[in-house]
Amino acid sequence: xxxxxxxxxxxxxxxxxxxxxxxxxxxxxxxxxxxxxxxxxxxxxxxxxxxxxxxxxxxxxxxxxxxxxxxxxxxxxxxxxxxxxxxxxxxxxxxxxxxxxxxxxxxxxxxxx
Amino acid sequence: xxxxxxxxxxxxxxxxxxxxxxxxxxxxxxxxxxxxxxxxxxxxxxxxxxxxxxxxxxxxxxxxxxxxxxxxxxxxxxxxxxxxxxxxxxxxxxxxxxxxxxxxxxxxxxxxxxxx
Numbered sequence: 001x002x003x004x005x006x007x008x009x010x011x012x013x014x015x016x017x018x019x020x021x022x023x024x025x026x027x028x029x030x031x032x033x034x035x036x037x038x039x040x041x042x043x044x045x046x047x048x049x050x051x052x053x054x055x056x057x058x059x060x061x062x063x064x065x066x067x068x069x070x071x072x073x074x075x076x077x078x079x080x081x082x083x084x085x086x087x088x089x090x091x092x093x094x095x096x097x098x099x100x101x102x103x104x105x106x107x108x109x110x111x112x113x
Numbered sequence: 114x115x116x117x118x119x120x121x122x123x124x125x126x127x128x129x130x131x132x133x134x135x136x137x138x139x140x141x142x143x144x145x146x147x148x149x150x151x152x153x154x155x156x157x158x159x160x161x162x163x164x165x166x167x168x169x170x171x172x173x174x175x176x177x178x179x180x181x182x183x184x185x186x187x188x189x190x191x192x193x194x195x196x197x198x199x200x201x202x203x204x205x206x207x208x209x210x211x212x213x214x215x216x217x218x219x220x221x222x223x224x225x226x227x228x229x
Contacts, residue, residue: 042222043117043222045220046218097169100169103155103157105154105155
């Protein structure tokens with residue numbers, strides 16, 4: 001399944017499928033990006049980050065892709081599991097504004113067993 | 114390692130009453146952040162501390178909100194008086210450095226405030 005991020009805030013996938021969550025960021029001066037996972041009643045939890053001098057970074061079952069030309073970020077989750085159900089936020093850090101993160105709206109991922 | 118601790122987890126107050134939230138960041142983390150999160154939205158920064166100094170409070174509504182981090186460790190966020198529109202989750206986060214902006218922020222569980 002694929003989400004268009006801000007325009008489609010809900011993504012439903014079958015267990016075992018791959019998930020793709022998209023995010024458009026606004027500031028070309030952003031130099032650092034993070035994906036967070038937030039489960040109900042909890043604070044955001046770091047998943048993976050990427051710096052602007054990279055276009056791809058892989059973690060365990062997750063991959064982040066960065067396309068600076070169109071200011072687009074995506075999170076790919078391989079073999080999605082029920083425990084992946086949560087709201088996913090992308091966040092951008094704008095260069096020279098210290099640690100201020102600007103969060104996107106979020107996409108709710110629902111995994112069907 | 115203990116994470117970011119916040120209390121209380123839930124608070125219900127009547128409008129015009131004061132309320133305070135407390136945060137204990139991860140040990141050794143110099144930078145502390147307070148965020149506001151409305152339902153279905155991403156967190157929005159209210160204030161950022163580098164040790165005891167508030168280095169970015171541009172988004173803090175200073176007519177009713179105040180914050181302090183007196184010894185550069187724990188922090189308190191206060192609202193006085195609370196309004197109905199203040200109902201939200203208040204998140205605290207900390208990071209080891211913060212000044213470069215390129216380090217991970219660790220979030221606490223948040224305090225869910227309901228103003229009636």
